[in-house]
Amino acid sequence: MADFPNIDTDLLRTFVAIADHGGFTRAADVVNRTQSAVSMQMKRLEEDVLQCALFKREGRSVSLTTEGLLLLGYARRILKLQGEVFSTLRKPHMVGTVKIGSPDDYVMRFLPGVLSRFAQDYPLIDVEVHCEPSSQLLQRNDLDLTIVTRMPGSEMGQILRHERFVWMVAEGFSPHEQTPLPLAMFNTDCFCRTWACNALDNQQREYRVAYTSASLAAINAVVSTGLAVTAQLQSLLTPNLRIIGEAQNLPELPSASIVLLRKHSGATSPIIECFADYIVEGFKL
Template sequence: MSQYQSIDSEVLRTFVAIADEGGFTRAGERVNRTQSAVSMQMKRLEEDILQRQLFERDGRQVRLTAEGQILLGYARRILKLHSEVFTTLRQPHMVGTVRIGTPDDYAMRFLPGILSQFAQAYPLVQVEVHCESSKQLMARQDLDLTIVTREPGTEIGQLLRQERFVWAQAQGFTPHEQNPVPLAMFNSDCFCRAWACHALDARQKPYRVAYTSPSLAAIMAVVSAGLAVTAQLQSLITADMRILGEAEGLPLLPMASIVLLRNDGSRSDMTECLAEHIADGFKR
């Protein structure tokens, strides 16, 4: 048997509330206890359980002692784990696998926040992410949710976002002045590449596709090195890059519609919950 007493989670919750609110009265309101009940909890915690002074009292204001600061860190971690246990075990119906498909650029820009929020809400759900071009993804029948790019006016499914494609190059470099202009683009079945090349052809602007990759990270590495110009969604352009346009002799690029497709044959509560998280994530 352990020689130490245990600390009830409700006592820790009250302790954290006092630290956050700066007083017993406001903490009591937060945890729905009277000020006297809060005081009794903390007296027992200090004198009977830990035998350490946790608070320095100044009238109605209280401050944590050094020992109190140490306990605060542990208390927050314990309460977080306590919450995770209940979240995990009280939602057993949300167990399984959801398969989503998305182009690589959306995976890098939007998925980290979306999947982080989804994992906190549904920790037992396994998510498979398949990164391919929009054309390849639309041909697949084995995905539960698919994020693809469409031209405005050809949207299908749920519209997530509309955004313009833009030309960009690294700050301090001028590959757009080369003749022909070197491009770093996704592989040949990418909508973005086709739109960019058609726009240059219509302008009769000489160009060459100097670098290709299915990976946005690889394309951005080439552009960051000053080797080429690229065309990407405006939200993907980082601070170390410069957006180009008519002033640099490059044509205006079209808007893109990002849509979410559902597989009617595999709809479930899990897929709908993830679809809601995806829709929220693309609004940011």
Template sequence: MSTYQSLDAEVLRTFVAIAEQGGFTRAGEVVNRTQSAVSMQMKRLEEDVLQRQLFERDGRQVRLTAEGQVLLGYARRILKLHGEVFNTLRMPHMVGVVRIGTPDDYAMRFLPAILTSFASSYPLIQVEVHCEPSKQLMLRQDLDLTIITREPGAEVGQLLRQERLVWAAAKGFCPHEQRPIPLAMFNTDCFCRSWACNALEHQGVDYRIAYTSPSLAAIFAIVGAGLAVTAQLQSLIGDSLCILGEDQGLPQLPMANVMLLRNAQSHSPITDCMADYVIDGFR
């Protein structure tokens, strides 16, 4: 039977940090190692263990090769399983409650896979999900973990994901024929609503708030019926809707940052564990 050198978890942790931080120096700060120690780890990984080039170096910037991208997927899975083994065997007392706050759109798009994976590993932990707009969630002190939307330059917490806000409508909907443009948006405390209205006003496009709801499902039902246009994160737009843009006379919308806030007063192994699953689920 063929034998292979083992992949050390700490080396894989450093490798993932390099991929996420874009350089050896910043990765060293994350894993608490010097730049030279990080370089030595990766040299051994490339030359002795895998015998494959994992990085393309351009000055101080580092990019993954095709082989590096393959390893990145495996490394994240290995580290996740590694953490689950230690949590399960060393902390069988993982029983309790974790309270998560999130806007409704993220609850629909990301939480199902996150909670399914978490429940399979920690079936005795009760999860409370509280769905409210980001502005309201930021005021709450009773949540362990909070997922919020922020615009670039106003970030707080840990970055989970960055993507563009886009216009969406039913297929065949023509904004040119609709003046003022009817919008279906979340209620007044929504960042996306403010950004969309500001962009339209800046470009001089007449609009009206025709429909409001705290529910993303309700908004998409209205938009899918051809009654209005909405502005949401691009990853939320399903195949039944089409993305609109400048060709349809609509302004470009800003990038949105999805952030994770942790409540320092309720810090525990349970919240740390759930945070890891949230981070992984938003990649």
């Protein structure tokens, strides 16, 4: 048998994070390392371990070479098998289902990384994700874990992070100069819509909710074309949008707290608490 060098799974985990998140900077946040440490890891993987180029670098953009694409499939399989080994042999009780509720915006921004890391470590646990506004989630008692938005001072449960609500428009467009102000907001009773409308009412700014949807992706699609202004969490800002505010005669919006709630009955389990830990870490990024 050929004497091949060992491939450190930490290197593979970082490599997969770069492939999934499109670059070294975002991957560094995901694997909780500095960007320079990530670069050193990949240099070691390319030069010392595999002795081939895995990335094509063009300015700040990074893509995978043919060898990199080939490694990606193997890396996913290796990490998945590693997770199954630990789940089966070290934690055989970590098998089951966890139900989580979250607003759509948090699902898009934070949960992909959380779910990816959790699935790698605990592949035998099934996760049910229920997307509803915070006001509706607070009425449910069938969820193991619930992520909701609360006003500062009215928090309950475990605080995941504090966020600013901000006004956003598309780069190159100025719908905020229109009267009445066109808004694109969620079509359900949600905190961000209520807070945005209350702030405009207090300023006596004329507005209309011109576009509504239950989907953050749909709202962003409308805003990206320059048709309306929206108010969302600052962390949901995408590269094609920009923040506006007092300089554009828009009122300041309140901050919000994102909190994690356990099942109302107080019942918990190692599976629920384990997944809760992954959520807490995921919302720090």
